[in-house]
Amino acid sequence: MGMTIAEKILAAHSGHDTVVPGQLIECSTDWVLCHEITTPAALRMLEERGMDRVFDPSRIVAIPDHSVPAMNIKAAKMYQKLKSWVQEKGIQHFYDVGRGGIAHVVLENTGLIKPGQTLVSGDSHTCNAGALGMFATGVGSTDLAGAIYAGKVWFKVPETMLIRVRGEFRPGVSPKDLALEVIRRIDADGANYMVMEWVGETIDRMDMEGRFTLTNMAIEAGGKTGIVAVDDTTRAYMAARGVTPDQYTEYTSDADARFKVVIDIDVSTLEPTVAFPHIPSNGRVAGADQVKISHAYVGSCTNGRIGDLREVARILKGHTVAEGVQMLVVPATQAVWKQAAQEGLMEIFVDAGATVSYPSCGACLGMHTGVLGPGDVCVSSSNRNFVGRMGDPSAEIYLASPATVAASAIAGYISDPREYNDAPAAGSAAD
Incomplete structure (x- = not known):
């Protein structure tokens, strides 16, 4: 039995030749994304246990974005905690207020994260980065603490939902409408703990902004992440950020990979959706x-x-x-x-x-x-x-x-x- 994109990435990061849905694995993470709301709680856990270290300061990205500029004293203290930790631990990638923005969108444009890699963050919309052909997902504060400390996270290998998309968008209809229509069809928990893999001629023609919108919304269907295979559009996007194909690994789902659910959708029938x-x-x-x-x-x-x-x-x-x-x-x-x-x-x-x-x-x-x-x-x-x-x-x-x-x-x-x-x-x- 073949493997999906997500399964191949998880296998490569857990030291296994193959993995299967439901299998528990200890997975290394290439990147940890931190912001000022969920990260301080993870840092407190580490400090209270005498585990106050960083697995690799060059593989952590810190971007304050939820309450910036600070809305009150409490928010200012959370920002100060993140910034002082960044300075103390020598975190190399810090996009401070005035130099960043919303973390997921800042990160997708840095050229740091690459196809075939893994990314975790204490934010549910980390799945956004799956548009680059990587496994990116949000985790709780305890798992975030573990990732910061050891660069590893325990996962249950998720099932994959295959969404095959064909047709041309009519004027006035967009990838956001496609995402909302798919969620309407499968319900808000229809992809519970699944990878939502987007394929088809429509996805092939879609620019990276549209793909990010689709993978970003995976969590709204209960998904573990969204993912799109690397193609020329991805390669051009990475090249524009100074990243060449020899710097990343491309994975595609095997022809005999097992999918839990398969959905077919023709976007030429879609209307603007609310x-x-x-x-x-x-x-x-x-x-x-x-x-x-x-x-x-x-x-x-x-x-x-x-x-x-x-x-x-x-x-x-x-x-x-x-x-x-x-x-x-x-x-x-x-x-x-x-x-x-x-x-x-x-x-x-x-x-x-x-x-x-x-x-x-x-x-x-x-x-x-x-x-x-x-x-x-x-x-x-x-x-x-x-x-x-x-x-x-x-x-x-x-x-x-x-x-x-x-x-x-x-x-x-x-x-x-x-x-x-x-x-x-x-x-x-x-x-």
Whole structure:
């Protein structure tokens, strides 16, 4: 019996020739990603047990991103704890406030993480990096402590779900809509502890931003991670970051690999999708119900990249955010912020009446800079719409693509972005 991509990576990192789903393995990790919220708890565990060491300071990446700049004294102390640990242990890769942004998006662009590697972090959306053909997953604080100390983590080898995607996206439909549709079909626990492997002609044509959106959302279906095999698109992406093929290992699933579930989907049949409260699997067609909104949010590790901001600017240009709607745009990283400014996108956002904020996770998890109040209704390009996720428990969150968020902000209610299919690209000669 052959092996899947994930099984091959785990076998290579655990000293086994082969592994099978359900097998317990001790797996070495190439990288540990740390931020200021979950890492301090792991560090306390190590300190309390006299195990205050780092397995390899060159293989840990620290990026404060959840509450930055600090929203209060407690947040400032957590940031100070991370920074002092970085300095004390000589952590070589530290993307401080003002030099980083949302950790997952910063990391995907560094050229540090590579195909065939393993990555763990105390953050559930670490699965984002699976788009590079690596095994990347979130772990609890205890496992994070073990990874920091020993560079190893215990895993139960997961089953793999194969998602075969064909067809061309129609204008106004995006990878975010595909992710929401798959989650709608299989339910919020339909991929519980599975790897979601994306294949097919549509994936082959998809750029890396779209692939990151798909793998980022794996956890919203209960998945252990998402993964996409390396191809020319991946190689070009790595080359642009100074990484050549001899620096990484490419894995593909064998023809006789065993998949727990196989799903086939034709994206030419998809429509813009919105996940209604309070679960990402509650998907419906955008605009079918004209839900009045008070907030519109574009950002997060799912959809805060430059391509997302360009699409939002394309729709917003020449329009104004509806009266009574507060729109927040959060570029995922400092680099994205700078590029958006250089392309004139920031001016479009401000002219439309949107607020542009510092790159962080703050609004996405209701921590700061965009927290929802009682009764607020937000359409969001993020990944999670649980009760209380973005603030008050009575607030409602509707997940959607950046295009749907922009169209809804203009209308004042959840709308179909295909109304703007003819709008020219922001900054183009047709403007």
